[in-house]
Amino acid sequence: MIPVARSFLILALLAAAGCGARQPAAPATAEDPAVAACRDEARDSPAVRDLGRRMLIGDISQTERVRAEQRAAEARAFNDCLRRRGLARGGGVEQVQPRGGIF
Template identity: 50%
Template sequence: MMRPTRALLLLPLLAACATPPPAPPTPPEPPGHAACRAEARNDPAVQALGRQENPLNWGNRERVQNDLRVAELRAFRDCLRRNGLAAPGGVEPAR
């Protein structure tokens, strides 16, 4: 028979094997933000950067993906300003 103290010591190990709870669902994006995000993806500057990517060249791919992310974010924020909408979040992303 196992002592209660040993059982209590094994309890954290058993709890560590449990699966974590699922992440809560993300709230839906406001319609104005969704429209601006779609406009940013279709921005000519973003499309031109996407065509420069070479998947066989790792350095080029990393550079283009970073430039693509920056250009898409810039186009998204420009669209939000043009439509008078507030940007999501409150902290400017690190560059």
């Protein structure tokens, strides 16, 4: 075979081999009913409700801290729900609030 014909043959074999390859699952979108259900479940999670009960009216600094904790608890509950339903991959990095000091 001449080199050009061999190149085309190799290319054709590679293309044919790629036809049966599995495509990765499409990520869940915000419009997906399962995602909306997880979002509702996260808002009503026990951790978020318990934090809401701890909030004191009138104490601005405490209110902001509790709201931040609520957002973090809701995000964790949402991600847990997505993982249980197989809509999100496991793993990831949790955001850590700085404590002060050098780092």
